[in-house]
Amino acid sequence: MNLKNVMPQKEYKKYSETQIKILESAIDIISVKGYAGSSTSAIAKKAKIAEGTIFRYYKTKKELLLSISELFLKQNIPSYVFHHFKEALFTHQEDMSFETFITKAVYNRYQFGKDNLPLLKIFFQELLIHTEIKKQIIHTFKLDMIEPINQIFQQFKDRKEIINIPNTMILRFIISSVVGLIISNLIFGNIDEEQEYIEIDKTINFIIKGLKRKNIERTK
DSSP states (O other): OOGGGTSOHHHHTTSOHHHHHHHHHHHHHHHHHTTTTOOHHHHHHHHTSOHHHHHHHOSSHHHHHHHHHHHHHHHHSSHHHHHHTHHHHHTTGGGOOHHHHHHHHHHHHHHHHHHTHHHHHHHHHHHTTOHHHHHHHHHHIIIIIHHHHHHHHHHHHHTTOBOOSOHHHHHHHHHHHHHHHHIIIIISOOOOHHHHHHHHHHHHHHHHHHHBHHHHHHTO
16 A cells, blocks of 8 residues: 555655554455455554554554544545545536536546545444444534535535435435445445446446436326
C-alpha cells in the first residue's frame, strides 16, 4: 500500500516517515490476515522498525486500526470526495443532470475502491465487529457530508428530476447500491474488465430508474 498515492499531499505531509511506514505495513497485513490475525510484531517487522516504535504513535493495536479506518473515511467520503471531483460535480452544476451526477459519482468511487483495495477490505471486514468504526462513520457524515449533499439533492428535486422523498432515504439508496457493487465485484468477485463495466452501468441505471421522478408518476 502506498499512501502517497491515496492521500492529498497536504494531508500526507502531516505524518512522519515512520508513521507512514507503520500505517502502510498495517494496511498490507490486516487486509490479508484480518485484525484478529495480525500482530504488532509482524507489522513492525514489515515496516523494519522496533515493535515499541508503533506504541509511540498508537497506544494499542485497536487505536492503529481506528486510525486506518479514519484514513479511509477521510479519503473516501466527505471533504476528499468534494475536493477530489469538485470540477466534475460542481463546475456548471446547474447544467448537470441527475444521470450525469450519478454516473460520475459511481465511477469515481468505484475506481477509488479498485485503486485502494487493501484499505477497502480492512474497512468492510472490521466494520461489523468494531462499534468504534460505526461511530466514526456517523460522525463523519454529520460533520462533513449532510449539508452539501442536501444542497445537491434539493437542486435535483427543484428541477423535478428526482422523487420528493427525504434526502436521507435517497442517500441510503445510493450508498447501499454502490457499496453492494463494490463488495460483490472487488472483494468477493473475480470478473473480467468487460463484465465489470456492465455491472457498473447496470447499478447506475438501477439508481437512476429508482429515483427519477417520471418513473414514480407513471405508476400513479
